[in-house]
Amino acid sequence: MAAPVSIRGLSRCFAGNDRPAVDKLDLEVNQGEVVCLVGPSGCGKSTTLRLVAGLDTPDDGEITIDGRTMRGVPPQDRDVAMVFQGFALYPHMTVRQILGFPLKMRGAARAERERAIAQAADMLAIRHLLDRRPGQLSGGEQQRVAMGRALVRQPKVFLFDEPLSNLDAALRAELRIELGRLLRRLEATALYVTHDQAEAMTLGKRIAVLRQGRLEQLDTPRCIYEAPQTSFVASFFGVPPMNLVPVERSGEHVRFGPLRVPVPRAAGAHELLLGIRPEHVQIQPDGAPSCADDTRSASRLPAQIVSIEPHGAETHVELEANGQLLRARVKGFDAPVPGESVSALLDLAHVRWFDASTGHAL
């Protein structure tokens, strides 16, 4: 069976721009799958969504939905529902009418409509707003109504463009869990744009990382985090991001201060980036006893604390080692103070390597 959404060689270059907004993009969304599109501002996420929705026309490439080409097919005939920031709601209708409208158009019975409206309203916590009109709603409430309208419709493909971005942090965290549950229950097929890593990780079965209109990596959240294919993906995902230390290879090793770290055999390049996540950098106060059989002693680096940032459950620490700034995460508030001399213990089992010139993982 053809994938619900298949994007092949998709390109879109706006007049006057020196670079395409979307550049030969290949992407497939499988049946019942939510693919999250992430990437820095301006990398082409919204443009991609608009092209799939039919609100814009590609310069090149092909989009198919359920195996049917979308070339020349107007938005209303694509069976997609798009929710984006600043979505325009019919101003003269009540929320109840807005939610029920797509079902009414489809000829659904009143009882079915009421049930679907109630379900969406409960999930989005807008039941108390059902008799208001859009002009009487806050931005975040309007956004939830727009989302409810799409959910009630149950289209073949959902297209979400940062649908939770107008909400406060608490509501956002609550809704992404609810929304995830609902999308799974509906076995919804969706492309979901977000800036929020937690949202991408929670909602996406796979995550597509875009950079300058191109696909950097398409993978499960776990692979994106644990096995980034490029240094860009490595530094984009994770809070704080992965440490990427420029090192030079000599023979089978690289040197980082007093450390001699073995390099994988396949490494052809001379200039490398040693990647290590902050949770794999431990901090030990200077003068703490070090066991002779401590296998980590080989990865011990003298370092100095630069700054600390407490978050409650953990503290993010910046330290300087061998002229490099490193980030570490420690539990609770138990971090040393800025200026203190410490040892940084690198867990070398978790090191990722990248070619410094291409950014590709070795």
Ligand SMILES: Nc1ncnc2c1ncn2[C@@H]1O[C@H](COP(=O)(O)OP(=O)(O)OP(=O)(O)O)[C@@H](O)[C@H]1O
């Ligand atoms: N109508 C347009 N005319 C000219 N350039 C455009 C147009 N729409 C988008 N662009 C450009 O295309 C690029 C991609 O824009 P797009 O809106 O897809 O980015 P995005 O990834 O959604 O960013 P953000 O995260 O900020 O929403 C940007 O450089 C933008 O300036």
Ligand SMILES: [Mg+2]
């Ligand atoms: Mg956008």
